Amino acid sequence: MTIGEFAHWLEARAPLRLQESYDNSGLLVGRRDSPLTGVLCCLDADEAVVQEAVSRGCNLVLSHHPVIFKGLKQITGATAVERTVELAISSGVALYAGHTNWDSIQGGVSFSLAKRLGIRDAKIMMPRTGELLSWVLYVPSSHAEAVERAAYSAGAGRSGAYDECHFASPGTGTFRPLQGSNPYAGQLGVQSRSAELRLEFLVPKAAKEAVQKAVLLVHPYEVVAHSWIALENQWDEAGYGAVGNLQKPMELNDFLQVCAQNLGSDCIRYSRSDSSRILSRVAVCGGSGAEFISAAAASGADAYVTGDAKYHAFQDMPKDLVLIDVGHGESERPFIDDWAEAIRLEFTTFAVHISTTENHPVSTYKRHG
Ligand SMILES: [Zn+2]
The missing domain is CATH 3.40.1390.30 (NIF3 (NGG1p interacting factor 3)-like)
Known part of the structure; x- marks a missing residue:
C-alpha cells in the first residue's frame, strides 16, 4: 500500500473538505507514491516523534495538529517546526495531519x-448546515433501479438512521436528437417523448462527484438532464x-x-x-x-x-x-488511541504504533504545604 492509498482511506472517513479554511490538514510532507512501512500516531509531530518513527520502521507520522500550520517560508532549522520538517524529509518520513476534519x-x-x-x-x-445537496435527475423507468443502486452505493440517499431514500415521480421527457448526437432512443431530427421518472436524492457535498460518476455510468442517455440544488438543511453527520x-x-x-x-x-x-x-x-x-x-x-x-x-x-x-x-491534549488523546486501533483493525500489512516519546507540552505544579 502506498502512502497516497492510505491517505485516501483516511480521507474517506474524514474528508479534507470538512476542515476549516484556516486549517492545513492532509499530507504535509512526503510522497503519495511511496510504499507505506508503518504508521506512528501522535497529537503533535516533533523531532523526537520523527526519530521514534525511524527507529520503529514507520515512514508515516499521523498527527492531530498539523506541524506546518501557518506556512513555511524557509527551512533553515531556526524553529522546531523547521527542524521537524527538515528531519522528516531527510529521514524519508512522511507527515500527515488530520485536524479540524477529525474534529468534525x-x-x-x-x-x-x-x-x-x-x-x-x-x-x-x-x-453543520450547507453540507447537503438535492440531486434531481431524469431517467427512463427501465433504468431507474440501476440508477438508484448506483447512487446509493456512492453515498446518496442517507438520512439519519435510514438509507436507500429517494423520491420518484413519473412524467414525460422530450428531446430532439440533432446532427452529431448518438441517441439511446429516437430518430435524428424528430422530437421524441419518453416516459421518465424524476428522481430526487439527498447527497452530502463530499459524495457529489462519486455519486454523479457512478450514476452516469449506468444511465442510458448520452446527455443526462439533472440538477444539483444546494440545501440549507442541517446535516447531522458532521460538526x-x-x-x-x-x-x-x-x-x-x-x-x-x-x-x-x-x-x-x-x-x-x-x-x-x-x-x-x-x-x-x-x-x-x-x-x-x-x-x-x-x-x-x-x-x-x-x-x-x-x-x-x-x-x-x-x-x-x-x-x-x-x-x-x-486540558486541551487530554481531551484529544482518546481519539489517537481509537484511531490507531481502527487502523490496526483495518490493515494487517503494516505496523501501527502510538508515540511514546511525545511529551505533554504543559506541566502542572502542585503547591506543597
Ligand atoms: Zn487541538
Whole structure:
C-alpha cells in the first residue's frame, strides 16, 4: 500500500473538505507514491516523534495538529517546526495531519472523548448546515433501479438512521436528437417523448462527484438532464462536539473523578458549582471548545467538557451548565488511541504504533504545604 492509498482511506472517513479554511490538514510532507512501512500516531509531530518513527520502521507520522500550520517560508532549522520538517524529509518520513476534519466527523475527536467519559448515544453537538445537496435527475423507468443502486452505493440517499431514500415521480421527457448526437432512443431530427421518472436524492457535498460518476455510468442517455440544488438543511453527520447521556446520573464530584481518571488529567478546572449537583446529560468538545458554550447549553447538557477555557468563560457560564476544562491534549488523546486501533483493525500489512516519546507540552505544579 502506498502512502497516497492510505491517505485516501483516511480521507474517506474524514474528508479534507470538512476542515476549516484556516486549517492545513492532509499530507504535509512526503510522497503519495511511496510504499507505506508503518504508521506512528501522535497529537503533535516533533523531532523526537520523527526519530521514534525511524527507529520503529514507520515512514508515516499521523498527527492531530498539523506541524506546518501557518506556512513555511524557509527551512533553515531556526524553529522546531523547521527542524521537524527538515528531519522528516531527510529521514524519508512522511507527515500527515488530520485536524479540524477529525474534529468534525461523527466518531471523531469529540466522540472518543465522550466514549471515554461514559457518555452514551452521543450525537453531534453542532450539526453543520450547507453540507447537503438535492440531486434531481431524469431517467427512463427501465433504468431507474440501476440508477438508484448506483447512487446509493456512492453515498446518496442517507438520512439519519435510514438509507436507500429517494423520491420518484413519473412524467414525460422530450428531446430532439440533432446532427452529431448518438441517441439511446429516437430518430435524428424528430422530437421524441419518453416516459421518465424524476428522481430526487439527498447527497452530502463530499459524495457529489462519486455519486454523479457512478450514476452516469449506468444511465442510458448520452446527455443526462439533472440538477444539483444546494440545501440549507442541517446535516447531522458532521460538526463540532458531541452530546449524550451518562450511563447513570452522577454527582459532579464523581464525574470530575471520572474525567481525571479516564483522561489522565492532572489539572481539572471547573466553573463554581455545588459539587453534589447531579449530572445526567453531558456535552464535550475535544481541543479548545470554550467558544461553543452556548451550543452546549442549547443541547440541554448539565456539563460541558472541553479544554483551553479562559477565566471569563468560567465567570460567564449559564447557571444550569458546569464548564469542565480537562486540558486541551487530554481531551484529544482518546481519539489517537481509537484511531490507531481502527487502523490496526483495518490493515494487517503494516505496523501501527502510538508515540511514546511525545511529551505533554504543559506541566502542572502542585503547591506543597
Ligand atoms: Zn487541538
